[in-house]
Amino acid sequence: MRRRHFIQSAGWFALAAPVGSFAAKKSKKKGRADPYGHIRMKAGGLATSLEIFSLYQKQAPVRIEMLKQAYAVLEADPQASFADLLSHSPFQALCAEAGLSLLGGPMLGNISETGASVWVRTLRPAQVSVRVGGQTLGPVASSATTDLTAVVAVSGLKPGTENRYQILIDGNPVASIGAQCIRTVPEQHPNSRIAFGSCWHRWGLGHAHLDTIRARKPLAMLMIGDVAVQDRLGHAGLQRHDVLLRDLRPRWQNFASEMPVYVTWDDHDYAANDVSGVMKKFSAEDRQRTLQVFRESWVNPEYGNGSEGLFLHRRIGPADVIMLDNRYFRDHAKGRDSFLGKEQMAWLKEKLLACTAPFIILSCGTMFSDYVSGGKDSWGKYDPEGREELFRFIEEHKIAGVLMISGDRHGARGFTIPRSGGFKFYEFEGACCGGRGGLAATDPAWETQLYGISYKYAFSEFEFNTTVADPTVTFRLLDENETEIYTTKLTRSQLTPG
Structure with missing residues (x-):
């Protein structure tokens, strides 16, 4: 040996x-x-979630307040949904103060040589589209049934290319979050x-x-x-x-x-x-x-x-x-x-x-x-x-x-x-x-x-x-x-x- x-x-x-x-x-x-100072963290309550939220980056106070209000609503009901949360006007007001156009996403998945899937969670029931490569895909409806999520299938791109994309809510472009780039699989x-x-x-x-x-x-x-x-x-x-x-x-x-x-x-x-x-x-x-x-x-x-x-x-x-x-x-x-x-x-x-x-x-x-x-x-x-x-x-x-x-x-x-x-x-x-x-x-x-x-x-x-x-x-x-x-x-x- x-x-x-x-x-x-x-x-x-x-x-x-x-x-x-x-x-x-x-x-x-x-x-x-x-x-690291956090290895033994358990599920915990709100305090643990807030500690995790700010572990590596200082977070905006309004986003911290969003988590606090969300916890009060979501913890109270084992079946509470995002649609329930967004029916609360104080939480909606915090989203507006934070300048949010989406509550989640965009998130990419299902990548291929010619496209991908794009997931978002909206702030209200809406029609979601994706603009990329000179085309607009969608719309796909987000609703209470989908817990305000929509997944838009993107196709028609060329293999091995980088493609910037934009999210549209009810036909209106929203501010980009991150790079928002689809890199298709090469041949x-x-x-x-x-x-x-x-x-x-x-x-x-x-x-x-x-x-x-x-x-x-x-x-x-x-x-x-x-x-x-x-x-x-x-x-x-x-x-x-x-x-x-x-x-x-x-x-x-x-x-x-x-x-x-x-x-x-x-x-x-x-x-x-x-x-x-x-x-x-x-x-x-x-x-x-x-x-x-x-x-x-x-x-x-x-x-x-x-x-x-x-x-x-x-x-x-x-x-x-x-x-x-x-x-x-x-x-x-x-x-x-x-x-x-x-x-x-x-x-x-x-x-x-x-x-x-x-x-x-x-x-x-x-x-x-x-x-x-x-x-x-x-x-x-x-x-x-x-x-x-x-x-x-x-x-x-x-x-x-x-x-x-x-x-x-x-x-x-x-x-x-x-x-x-x-x-x-x-x-x-x-x-x-x-x-x-x-x-x-x-x-x-x-x-x-x-x-x-x-x-x-x-x-x-x-x-x-x-x-x-x-x-x-x-x-x-x-x-x-x-x-x-x-x-x-x-x-x-x-x-x-x-």
Whole structure:
């Protein structure tokens, strides 16, 4: 075995060696200092939300007052909506004082070679259009039924181009928020990037690493759970207050207006820590209410089967992206434990066979491997048989170029998952977008570990080159200053079962 090397800085551990080497020390010590001052924040009440709102940037007093008034309305009713909030004239007056033309957005998603989707939340029922590339798309109505949101499909753009766009409300242009730029997917991919990460929670959506990601101009950002909403256990009013906290922050506004996002949930934005399916403290009604808020708050191209779940598939340039829902369908009944549910597993197999891109990014909110916490709250506990079924399906059908990405266990770690016959899957876990730690970053027993960090803001990306005979993908883990913590390069043939 090769000698292991590591570097240590500010309480985090990363690997300084190539694939196969890793740190032999743990990154967490009981009672350690909190390097950011917010790591142990819980869901909390209004005071916690206000503290998060101003963590990294000084906020205008009128926006702080907006959050206070919104909390009073939304916390009082577990089913309160944005339409309810905006029926209060004092809140409307604050929106006018703040000079707002939108309460949320624009936010981009569903990027393609010729277009994208644009999401906004309006201040009243309205007709929403998007002007871009010499054309006006829409209008699409926002109403109380959609909780004042509208999604406008943009098409007709040229591949690989940058296109400034403008939002129109009832035919009138509104002031731009952020860059408001749609970068379409190019036809060739010598260096196309797709970024990903999880565990942003609420504080990570105001941090400077959003600017770092945006500056690298990836085709899209995959956000794989624990994003924006925190431990609300079906209280739709408080879920919406968390969404408002997201949407009022300038750094998020700049990011979302030009960075296409694809989002699934994990336990904290689903309900609370380690909650899944229907449980004693989280009813079927809570689950459907939470799903509705999620669908109204993001801009995914699809949501599960249309009425249940959040799983999705889209091709983004050099990669087919499959994002799984590992929370909604779990069955806790004795003898019927299931992680994805039969319908989602069948859908997953169908999509894997139908993929046409050189690479497949397969995301799960929790980890595929069992190295961290012994598979707690993940496949290893709930459905090891289902995981083996998935792995064998990929191997038997020789499905090429599969990259597994995951989250949940705070920090970031990479592993290979060895299989019989010498093939191995690669898993890249990136639960560091909120700077949290808590569990070991590395462990001597994790013989297939590639890297590990904890208590560090960082994000992950793949960079693809499909112009060569054996297409390549380079993985990078980068910190908020764009410093490479770990990198490795793989070929499609390495990621294809023999």
